[in-house]
Amino acid sequence: METASCGSTNLSDSSLEINPDQVKDKTQGLWTAGTKKTYSICPYCSVGCGVIVHSSGGRVIYTEGDPENPVSEGALCAKGAALSQLVNSPERLTKPKYRAPGSAEWREVEWDWALDRIAQRVKMTRDKTFKHTSKSKVTEKGVDGREIQFEKEFVVNRTDGIVSIGSAGLNGEECFLLQKLMRSWGIVYFDDKTRT
Amino acid sequence: MTDGKSIFIDTTQCIACRGCQVACKEWNRLMPEKTVNKGNLQNPEDLSHNTWKLVRFSESDEEKLTWYFFSDQCRHCLNPPCKEAADKKANGVIIQDEKTGAVIFNPNMRINQVDFREIREACPYDIPRMQPETQMMAFCNMCFDRLSEGLPPACVKACSTGAMRFGSRKAMLEAAEKRLAEIKGTYGKALLTDPNNVRVIYLLVDDPDEYHKFAVAQKPFVL
Numbered sequence: 001m002e003t004a005s006c007g008s009t010n011l012s013d014s015s016l017e018i019n020p021d022q023v024k025d026k027t028q029g030l031w032t033a034g035t036k037k038t039y040s041i042c043p044y045c046s047v048g049c050g051v052i053v054h055s056s057g058g059r060v061i062y063t064e065g066d067p068e069n070p071v072s073e074g075a076l077c078a079k080g081a082a083l084s085q086l087v088n089s090p091e092r093l094t095k096p097k098y099r100a101p102g103s104a105e106w107r108e109v110e111w112d113w114a115l116d117r118i119a120q121r122v123k124m125t126r127d128k129t130f131k132h133t134s135k136s137k138v139t140e141k142g143v144d145g146r147e148i149q150f151e152k153e154f155v156v157n158r159t160d161g162i163v164s165i166g167s168a169g170l171n172g173e174e175c176f177l178l179q180k181l182m183r184s185w186g187i188v189y190f191d192d193k194t195r196t
Numbered sequence: 197m198t199d200g201k202s203i204f205i206d207t208t209q210c211i212a213c214r215g216c217q218v219a220c221k222e223w224n225r226l227m228p229e230k231t232v233n234k235g236n237l238q239n240p241e242d243l244s245h246n247t248w249k250l251v252r253f254s255e256s257d258e259e260k261l262t263w264y265f266f267s268d269q270c271r272h273c274l275n276p277p278c279k280e281a282a283d284k285k286a287n288g289v290i291i292q293d294e295k296t297g298a299v300i301f302n303p304n305m306r307i308n309q310v311d312f313r314e315i316r317e318a319c320p321y322d323i324p325r326m327q328p329e330t331q332m333m334a335f336c337n338m339c340f341d342r343l344s345e346g347l348p349p350a351c352v353k354a355c356s357t358g359a360m361r362f363g364s365r366k367a368m369l370e371a372a373e374k375r376l377a378e379i380k381g382t383y384g385k386a387l388l389t390d391p392n393n394v395r396v397i398y399l400l401v402d403d404p405d406e407y408h409k410f411a412v413a414q415k416p417f418v419l
Contacts, residue, residue: 029341029344029345030341030342030345030347031225031341062222062223063222064219064222064223064350064353064354065353065354067353072356074353074354075215075353075354075355075356075357076215076219076354076356077213077214077215077356078213078214078215078217078218079218080215081215081218081219081222081354082218082221082222084222
């Protein structure tokens with residue numbers, strides 16, 4: 001049974017007088033009645049508001065804030081409130097779109113083509129910008145005790161040509177895998193929005 | 197009818213996230229609208245048969261820039277003038293829920309353009325809208341379906357700052373008076389909008405005209 005009370009939004013002043021034997025499913029008379037309720041987390045930002053996803057026949061039909069979630073107590077912002085559109089909106093993109101260099105047109109492409117293209121581009125950029133070593137100034141004490149400054153070459157095995165940003169939709173484990181992949185390619189500039 | 201339910205909207209706590217506006221669309225399954233950018237963040241431009249709740253943005257830069265947020269919706273008057281006008285045309289187009297006091301349009305009844313215009317003009321807040329093709333009237337119904345199952349209205353539930361509150365009319369009036377007394381020292385112009393005539397009460401901190409032309413009743417209530 002879903003509870004409606006969340007702090008100041010207590011509906012009935014006499015709600016405590018309800019006989020527990022007569023308590024029915026409060027959502028019985030609503031258009032969402034009989035749907036399967038799955039408790040989930042809003043994927044958009046790092047607040048992580050609780051969401052109840054109502055589904056029927058494997059399809060999401062309605063999403064709303066979870067009043068029992070201690071983080072959000074049932075509240076949602078405009079983006080979170082429109083969560084069911086994430087799967088149901090006819091405006092949603094279902095295929096990648098590609099804009100060729102210099103072109104003003106977006107065209108729909110297949111996932112296989114897009115992923116191959118991304119892989120080629122990453123490989124090309126990485127090969128072109130990969131550095132095995134990098135020079136840096138260091139200060140050391142010489143044999144006579146005086147400090148001397150000189151340039152030293154370090155092994156770095158990195159690329160400065162690629163930056164990875166994203167995503168707020170990733171969880172901790174996915175972020176771990178992503179940064180592992182980025183490090184294995186030698187990418188040093190990466191960040192995601194989940195911590196902001 | 198003076199008991200029943202009320203909504204109290206404290207505009208000093210509103211951050212205009214528009215969660216209420218979207219939650220209303222989601223629960224009532226209202227279709228989106230194609231809109232154009234008018235140079236501010238208000239979207240869509242006005243209430244419609246598909247937008248029953250709208251966060252209005254307005255600015256004033258006379259001395260220093262002030263930004264006003266006004267979450268517009270049906271006020272659910274205690275003695276709704278729209279119902280009075282509608283009853284003369286077609287009985288039952290607008291009904292008032294006995295338990296909660298919510299003013300509800302009847303989705304099964306059609307109404308012609310001329311009658312509708314009279315009903316809209318009777319509203320002191322310019323709320324009723326009509327779907328021209330189906331000739332069905334539409335405006336906020338306080339989510340009376342949710343209320344009858346013990347759930348708060350969708351907009352109130354979604355409010356993340358606590359600016360919108362829902363409860364018995366007595367409790368909401370008390371909360372409104374308490375909050376007004378709290379901020380009166382800081383905002384000398386603070387006022388409650390027509391608390392004795394309507395169920396959706398706003399707490400404003402400036403001239404109501406700054407928020408919206410119809411923030412307070414533009415026609416006197418005849419009791």
